[in-house]
Amino acid sequence: MSTQQHECSNAMEQKIHEEFSTRFGGEGILFASAGRINLIGEHTDYNGGFVFPGAIDKIIEAEIRPNGTDRCRVYSVDIKETAEFGLKEEDAPSQQWARYIFGVCREVQKRGFVVKGFDAVFAGNVPLGAGLSSSAALESCFAFAMNDLFNDNKIDKFELAKIGQSTEHNYCGVNCGIMDQFASVFGKKDNLMRLDCRSMEFEYFPFKLDGYKLVLVDSQVKHELVDSPYNKRRQSCERVAEKLGIETLRDATMDDLNRIKDEISEEDYKRAEYVIGEKQRVLDVCDALERGDYQTVGERMYQTHEGMSKLYEVSCEELDYLNDLAKECGVTGSRIMGGGFGGCTINLVKDDLYDPFIAVVTKKFQEKYGHEPKIYPVVISDGARRL
Numbered sequence: 001m002s003t004q005q006h007e008c009s010n011a012m013e014q015k016i017h018e019e020f021s022t023r024f025g026g027e028g029i030l031f032a033s034a035g036r037i038n039l040i041g042e043h044t045d046y047n048g049g050f051v052f053p054g055a056i057d058k059i060i061e062a063e064i065r066p067n068g069t070d071r072c073r074v075y076s077v078d079i080k081e082t083a084e085f086g087l088k089e090e091d092a093p094s095q096q097w098a099r100y101i102f103g104v105c106r107e108v109q110k111r112g113f114v115v116k117g118f119d120a121v122f123a124g125n126v127p128l129g130a131g132l133s134s135s136a137a138l139e140s141c142f143a144f145a146m147n148d149l150f151n152d153n154k155i156d157k158f159e160l161a162k163i164g165q166s167t168e169h170n171y172c173g174v175n176c177g178i179m180d181q182f183a184s185v186f187g188k189k190d191n192l193m194r195l196d197c198r199s200m201e202f203e204y205f206p207f208k209l210d211g212y213k214l215v216l217v218d219s220q221v222k223h224e225l226v227d228s229p230y231n232k233r234r235q236s237c238e239r240v241a242e243k244l245g246i247e248t249l250r251d252a253t254m255d256d257l258n259r260i261k262d263e264i265s266e267e268d269y270k271r272a273e274y275v276i277g278e279k280q281r282v283l284d285v286c287d288a289l290e291r292g293d294y295q296t297v298g299e300r301m302y303q304t305h306e307g308m309s310k311l312y313e314v315s316c317e318e319l320d321y322l323n324d325l326a327k328e329c330g331v332t333g334s335r336i337m338g339g340g341f342g343g344c345t346i347n348l349v350k351d352d353l354y355d356p357f358i359a360v361v362t363k364k365f366q367e368k369y370g371h372e373p374k375i376y377p378v379v380i381s382d383g384a385r386r387l
């Protein structure tokens, strides 16, 4: 799908409003939500560990107005398509993008809350399918709006995140965890959030980045693999946990793992070693941030990459190459972001190294793989909101 996306949110707002007034007349209320990054904590969610995401300055914005009927009319500025649908289960629209919005409406209703017909125009600048969770941004924008417009904001924020997650499960065929929607709903400017995936408790950690930038380098490759590597990793973790008599690897230490080393396969050992290390690395990064010690943050990011590459084995040649280039350029921290086998690296870069790093990574990656990576600088920003 090719979409024309917007560089800045002012231009985007203007375009949205133009389309709204031409199509529906007058004006609606503006809502926004954000994509996300995850600084560290990968493949930890299903092991009951920690993730450490934040919302970013790449957003979805929607202008919405109740229309007094039981039908919804939605125009996507980026895809240049209209969808019209009712609010009953059998009314699902055929367009994939509209199913995210329909799904949110249905999941709100299934929880006993109200959705009525509305007209809406929306656009975004979260790159689609790049691992920044444009889908969660879309879901949480509309979930927030449905809460605000029809329910006096009675639905609590965690439930809004779950509405987005259930939308993916029930209407989009994506069996995702809660992190993306959580980050998109709870995101706060200049703060990352450490989410405990076992208790669902979370804490904000200030992340101001004086003298550093965060930038994603998108390899634009996605390796489709035979038999689901994701499920195989999960099964390894479950086998080791079972052997240790615990529910998840969250409760395992390296000593525990070494006690049963002879009773498990070498592969399962490596998988568990990564997960146990990764839990600790998230905690280390949080401690380091409280001291403003970005050097340690960066070291842990490199260690995560190494673990994902050598122990969990979810990297690929292109991502390892991007990681090597970051190291060569003196970048403070770099690692694969997301599940692996393609997508982006996330890089913590000193201000004065930023331009040379981007120049080198762009040139060298192009020379080796025949296409340039995409570069997305990000700033940690607010999540779902009414504008």
Ligand code: ADP
Binding pocket: 060, 076, 078, 079, 096, 097, 098, 100, 123, 124, 125, 126, 127, 128, 129, 130, 131, 132, 133, 134, 135, 136, 138
């Ligand atoms: P991501 O990693 O970005 O979440 P997904 O495949 O989960 O990738 O979600 C991308 C899908 O979300 C798109 O194919 C589209 O259906 C929908 N979407 C996201 N952003 C937009 C947008 N700006 N306009 C229309 N649809 C969008």
Ligand code: MG
Binding pocket: 133, 134, 135, 136
């Ligand atoms: Mg998604």
